[in-house]
Amino acid sequence: MHDVRFAAVDDRFRSLLADGRETGAALTIWYDGRIVVDVVGGERSPGRPWLPETLVGVYSVGKPVAALCLLVLVDRGRLDLDDPVAEHWPGFCTPATVRQVLTHTAGLPAFPAPRPAEAVADWDLLCADLAAADPEWAPGSVAREHAWTYGHLVGELVRRVDGRTPGRFLAEEIAGPWRLDLGFGLSAADQRRCAELRYGDPAWPDRVAGEPGSLRHRAVSNPAGGLDLAVLNSPLWRGSQVPAVNLHATATGLARLYAGLLAGGTLDGAHLIGPELVAEATRVQYDGDDLVLGRRARWTLGMQWEEDGSWGMGGLGGSSAWADPGRGYAFAYATSHLADHDRVDDLVDVLHDCL
Numbered sequence: 141m142h143d144v145r146f147a148a149v150d151d152r153f154r155s156l157l158a159d160g161r162e163t164g165a166a167l168t169i170w171y172d173g174r175i176v177v178d179v180v181g182g183e184r185s186p187g188r189p190w191l192p193e194t195l196v197g198v199y200s201v202g203k204p205v206a207a208l209c210l211l212v213l214v215d216r217g218r219l220d221l222d223d224p225v226a227e228h229w230p231g232f233c234t235p236a237t238v239r240q241v242l243t244h245t246a247g248l249p250a251f252p253a254p255r256p257a258e259a260v261a262d263w264d265l266l267c268a269d270l271a272a273a274d275p276e277w278a279p280g281s282v283a284r285e286h287a288w289t290y291g292h293l294v295g296e297l298v299r300r301v302d303g304r305t306p307g308r309f310l311a312e313e314i315a316g317p318w319r320l321d322l323g324f325g326l327s328a329a330d331q332r333r334c335a336e337l338r339y340g341d342p343a344w345p346d347r348v349a350g351e352p353g354s355l356r357h358r359a360v361s362n363p364a365g366g367l368d369l370a371v372l373n374s375p376l377w378r379g380s381q382v383p384a385v386n387l388h389a390t391a392t393g394l395a396r397l398y399a400g401l402l403a404g405g406t407l408d409g410a411h412l413i414g415p416e417l418v419a420e421a422t423r424v425q426y427d428g429d430d431l432v433l434g435r436r437a438r439w440t441l442g443m444q445w446e447e448d449g450s451w452g453m454g455g456l457g458g459s460s461a462w463a464d465p466g467r468g469y470a471f472a473y474a475t476s477h478l479a480d481h482d483r484v485d486d487l488v489d490v491l492h493d494c495l
Contacts, residue, residue, distance in 0.1 A: 143171075143176035143177070145176070145494055146169065146171075146176045146177050146491070146494050148490050148493065148494055149167075149169065149177050149487060149490050149491050149494060150177060150179055151490075152486055152487055152490045153165075153167050153177075153179055153181065153487060154181065156483050156486070156487075157181045157182050161340075161477075161479075161482075161483055162181070162182060162475065162477050162483055163182045163183060163338065163340075163476070163477045164181070164182035164183045164184055164190045164194075164196075164335055164338075164475065164476045164477060165180070165181060165182060165190070165391075165473065165474060165475040165476070165477065165483075166179070166180040166181075166190065166192070166194065166196075166390060166391035166392070166472075166473070166474045166475075167179050167180075167391055167472070167473050167474075167487065168390075168391040168392045168394070168395035168471075168472045169395065169469055169470070169471050169472075169491065170395050170396070170398070170399040170402075170469060170470040171468060171469040171470075171495075172468060173399075173403075175392075175395070178192075178391075178392060180192055180194065180391075182477075184196075184334070184335035184336065184476065185335065185336040190335065191333075192390070192392065193321065193333055193390065194333055194334070194335050194390065195321070195322070195326070195330060195333045195334045195335070195388040195389060195390060196334065196335040196337070196388060196389070196390075196459070196474050196475065196476050197334070197337055197372060197377075197378075197385075197386055197387070197388050197476075198387055198388070198389050198394070198455045198459035198461075198474055199385045199386075199455030199456040199457055199459060200285075200287070200384065200385060200453050200454065200455040200456065201387060201389070201394065201453050201454065201455040201459050201460060201461050201474075202291070202324070202383055202384065202385065202386065202387025202389070202455070203290050203291070203383075203384055203442055203443075203453050204442040204443045204452065204453050204461075205310065205314075205322065205383070205387055205389075205397065206290065206291045206294045206295055206306055206310075206324075206383035206384065206387075206442070207242055207294055207421070207441055207442025207443070208314060208397075208412070208413075208442065209294070209295070209298050209306050209309050209310055209313070209314065210238070210242065210294050210297055210298055211242075211413050211417060211421055211441065211442070212309075212313055212314065212412055212413055213298065213301050213302060214238075214413075214417065215405075215412070215413040215414055215417050218301050218302070219238060219297070219301050220238065221237070221238050221239040221242070221420075221441070222237050222238065222239055223237060223238050224236070224237055225237065225238060225241060225246075225293075225297065228297055228300045228301050229271065229296060229297060229300050231271050231272075232270075232271045233271060233272060233273065233274065234246060234247055234248060234273065234274070234275040234279060235275075235279055236248075236275070236279035236280070237279070237280075238297065239425070239441070240279045240280050241286075241290075241293045241294060241297065242294065242425075242441040242442050243283060243425045243426050243439045243440070243441060244283045244284060244285050244286050244290065244426070244430070244437075244439050245279060245280050245281070245282065245283045245426055245439075246275065246279050246286065246293060247275025247276050247277045247278065247279045247281075248270055248273055248275060248276070248286060248289050248293065249276065249284040249285065249286050249287065249289065249355065249358075249359050249432055250276075250287075250288070250289065250355070250358040250359045250362060251266060251269050251270065251288060251289055251362050251363065252269055252270075252272075252273040252274075253269050254362055254364075255269070255362060255363040255364070256363060256364050256365075257363055257364045257365030257366075257368070257371045257376070257377075258363075258376065259363040260363050260365070260366075260376065260377060260380040260382050260386075261376060261379070261380045263292070263295075263296075263305070263381060266292050266363070267292050267296045270289060270292055270293060270296075282428065282429075282431075283426045283428060283430050283437060283439050284355065284359075284430055284431050284432045285359065285430055285432040285433050285437070286359075286384065287356075287359040287360045287384065287385070287432055288359060288360060288362065288363070288366060288382070288384050288385060289359075289384065290383070290384040291306070291324075291381070291382055291383025291384035291385070292382075292383070292384070294306070294383065294442075295324075295381065295383045305324075305325070305381060306324055306381060306383050307323060307324035307325035307381045307383075310322075310323060310324055311323055313412075314397075314412060315393070317410035317412070318396060318397065318400055318407050318408070318410055318412065319396065319408070320389075320393040320394075320396050320397055321389065321390040321392060321393035322387060322388065322389030322390065322393040322394065322397075323387070323388060323389075324381045324382075324383050324386065324387060324388075325379055325380060325381040326378045326379055326388055327379075328375075328379075330388070331375060331378045331379065334373075334378055334388060335476040336369075336373045336476060337369060337372045337373055337457070337476050337478055338369065338476060338477060338478065339369065339478050339479075340458075340477045340478050340479030341478075341479055344367075344457075344478050344479060345367040345368070348360065348367060348456055349361055349367060355431050355432055356431070356432050356434070359432050360456075365377070366382075366385060367456075385455075385456075389474060390474065391461075391472040391473060391474040392472070393472075394461040394472035394474065395461065395470050395471065395472035396470075397461070398452060398461060398462060398463040398470035398471070398472065399463075399470040400412065401418055401422070401463055401470075402463045402465060402468075402470055404418055405417065405418045420441065421440060421441040421442065421443075422440050422441075422443065422445070422451045423440060423445075424438045424439070424440060424445045425439055425440055425441060426438070426439040427439075443462075446462075448464065448466065449464070449465060449466045450462050450463060450464040450465070450466070451463060452471075454481055454484070456478070457475065457477075457478035457479065458473070458475045458477065458478065458479050458480060458481055458483055458484065459473060459474045459475050460472070460473050460481065460484045461473070461474075467492070467495055469491070469495070471488070471491070473487065
């Protein structure tokens with residue numbers, strides 16, 4: 141699906157594939173209330189073309205999706221942003237609030253006990269680890285991206301308040317009503333639609349993990365296997381719920397989600413959250429250095445806010461999705477070629493020229 145005004149974006153996408161900077165990806169852009177770019181290319185696995193229905197793991201692009209599950213419950217009055225987590229999760233030792241969990245300021249940026257890759261399938265174990273942990277700093281004082289822990293903190297709040305796992309809640313309350321092709325904890329049928337992640341650079345996992353012993357390394361290396369292709373492409377990983385980093389999605393599904401938020405929380409007549417909560421969820425709640433990211437970060441309730449007023453989230457490996465209210469578009473890029481974000485930067489430069 142193409143709009144001639146945005147043909148240059150499609151051309152740039154094709155050039156990324158032609159010059160080898162990309163090997164398999166999808167790009168969807170909404171503008172002025174409709175899809176203007178919706179393109180796929182490359183392979184989902186050797187010899188198998190990428191299809192419109194191909195799902196791919198998008199790492200942290202899933203964090204805002206997990207946050208939205210919790211915000212739907214806030215919108216329904218099931219909990220408040222400034223409730224203590226322990227009010228809904230008995231035995232949770234850290235004196236953090238729901239808002240602090242959503243803004244990466246809860247003080248639990250890494251799972252406290254070393255766990256093997258198989259632990260990703262044990263939701264209760266990892267949540268118990270977090271509940272018993274001492275915070276690494278006073279909640280609310282500083283932000284450190286809760287790289288692997290975010291989805292269990294947010295998702296267990298969803299489960300405690302609602303009774304459903306975050307994957308089931310997402311499917312029934314968000315993905316269904318908004319017709320989003322994405323999910324946590326895939327069925328066997330959906331796993332057969334997945335693209336195989338691959339390293340664009342063999343040094344990528346070591347570069348991403350950071351120095352052994354550093355906060356970043358602890359945050360992204362436990363449970364083990366989150367940067368290992370043998371784990372990432374396995375039924376174990378795809379079928380488990382690790383909402384911070386293992387959303388599997390199409391670019392079209394991600395772009396629809398941001399289009400719905402741009403529209404104030406109602407898409408095609410299906411209400412998820414009200415415009416007041418959308419405004420609260422997308423304003424800057426924390427602005428400062430983030431030691432896990434290694435740079436300044438402006439955290440909203442589940443997303444990062446950028447200087448141009450856009451809000452959304454990029455993921456390790458190059459996938460990214462966001463909304464730009466000022467320019468009026470929603471953007472989603474989903475890739476299996478694990479590398480840096482220069483591909484998205486190139487596409488955005490061309491998009492902004494078109495606008």
